Amino acid sequence: MELLGRSREELRALCAERGEPRYRGDQLYRALYAERIFDLALVTNLPVAFREKLAKETTVTLPTVRQRYLSTDGSVRYLLGLGESQEFTAQNTEGEEKRKTKKAASVEAVFMPSEARQTICISTQAGCAVDCQFCMTAQLGLIRNLTPGEILAQVLLPLEEHKETLTPQTNVVLMGQGEPLLNYENVMAAMRILLDQAGIGLAPKHVTLSTSGIVPGIERLAKETVRPKLAISLNASNDEQRDVLMPINKKYPLGKLLNACKNFPRSSREYVTFEYVLLGGVNDTAEDARRVARLMVDLGRVKVNLIPWNPGSLPYKEPSEESIERFHKILLEKGIPAFTRYSRGRDVMAACGQLSLMETTSSPLSVIS
Numbered sequence: 008m009e010l011l012g013r014s015r016e017e018l019r020a021l022c023a024e025r026g027e028p029r030y031r032g033d034q035l036y037r038a039l040y041a042e043r044i045f046d047l048a049l050v051t052n053l054p055v056a057f058r059e060k061l062a063k064e065t066t067v068t069l070p071t072v073r074q075r076y077l078s079t080d081g082s083v084r085y086l087l088g089l090g091e092s093q094e095f096t097a098q099n100t101e102g103e104e105k106r107k108t109k110k111a112a113s114v115e116a117v118f119m120p121s122e123a124r125q126t127i128c129i130s131t132q133a134g135c136a137v138d139c140q141f142c143m144t145a146q147l148g149l150i151r152n153l154t155p156g157e158i159l160a161q162v163l164l165p166l167e168e169h170k171e172t173l174t175p176q177t178n179v180v181l182m183g184q185g186e187p188l189l190n191y192e193n194v195m196a197a198m199r200i201l202l203d204q205a206g207i208g209l210a211p212k213h214v215t216l217s218t219s220g221i222v223p224g225i226e227r228l229a230k231e232t233v234r235p236k237l238a239i240s241l242n243a244s245n246d247e248q249r250d251v252l253m254p255i256n257k258k259y260p261l262g263k264l265l266n267a268c269k270n271f272p273r274s275s276r277e278y279v280t281f282e283y284v285l286l287g288g289v290n291d292t293a294e295d296a297r298r299v300a301r302l303m304v305d306l307g308r309v310k311v312n313l314i315p316w317n318p319g320s321l322p323y324k325e326p327s328e329e330s331i332e333r334f335h336k337i338l339l340e341k342g343i344p345a346f347t348r349y350s351r352g353r354d355v356m357a358a359c360g361q362l363s364l365m366e367t368t369s370s371p372l373s374v375i376s
């Protein structure tokens with residue numbers, strides 16, 4: 008039985024089933040998530056006999072680090088090997104649940120340190136079914152959903168590896184491989200532990216879930232009492248353009264998506280973020296910028312992050328500096344808070360839209376093990 012990813016209540020029940028007081032479950036929960044102790048023999052506040060019993064009957068499994076790619080900007084892209092085959096439940100883009108066999112899989116997580124904070128970008132599925140045309144992960148198709156433990160391990164592992172140099176603030180973004188809202192139950196089980204102050208203990212304002220626009224998932228997320236911030240991967244200024252770039256738009260067109268965003272609850276200082284990947288000559292014209300500004304009207308507190316396209320093997324090109332500046336300026340003139348974000352880790356295929364299990368880099372010096 009795997010322990011990583013289990014809730015506090017599940018760990019309490021597991022201890023009680025083995026004749027131990029339920030508070031032993033709290034001790035185990037704290038050890039796994041707050042103290043990042045993954046060897047049960049080292050959880051010294053548990054009785055020795057119980058530790059030995061747990062070690063025989065349970066496992067704590069971290070992903071295998073197949074490779075670490077170090078960017079010149081200090082970011083590290085982890086290529087992680089996950090698990091053995093087992094049964095699991097998956098949702099397709101229609102939201103239907105199906106029993107499937109869990110396959111061994113690889114995913115990627117990216118650790119990005121800076122002076123003020125460290126940011127960890129994590130995957131929620133191996134591959135992705137959503138088929139955004141500008142994203143290399145889409146080329147993989149959906150391999151499988153990740154379990155809560157596999158999602159959390161992508162945070163725990165880099166934090167433990169960099170524990171000597173961590174700053175007090177950790178941000179987590181669910182922007183790696185996969186569509187988080189198509190793995191809703193597992194993602195939220197992981198979020199409850201990530202955002203629990205007795206668990207991993209991150210603040211909700213430091214965790215962002217990014218979706219391609221799965222409207223039923225956004226509406227469900229809106230009803231959660233503990234939830235991360237919401238970001239929408241927008242990338243087009245009208246339905247016609249978005250239908251092509253993000254075919255999911257045919258199912259959840261802009262009108263429905265923006266209405267769900269308008270109704271998404273947020274605190275007085277919270278925004279819904281719209282991410283807009285600028286594809287040179289495709290969606291980066293002045294008219295696109297004016298249309299995006301019009302889409303933002305009446306949505307409440309929003310901001311737009313402009314992300315210049317990161318080159319990969321797909322047939323798009325980077326936007327010119329001039330078009331980036333023009334787009335940004337038009338949004339600001341229309342009163343829309345806008346920021347241009349240059350992705351980190353581009354040289355090791357760790358940037359937005361580049362995660363596709365690429366195993367080579369341009370420089371062997373950028374591979375660390």
Ligand code: SF4
Nearest residue numbers: 135137139142145185
């Ligand atoms: Fe999937 Fe996100 Fe890539 Fe779209 S951008 S294909 S939702 S991983």
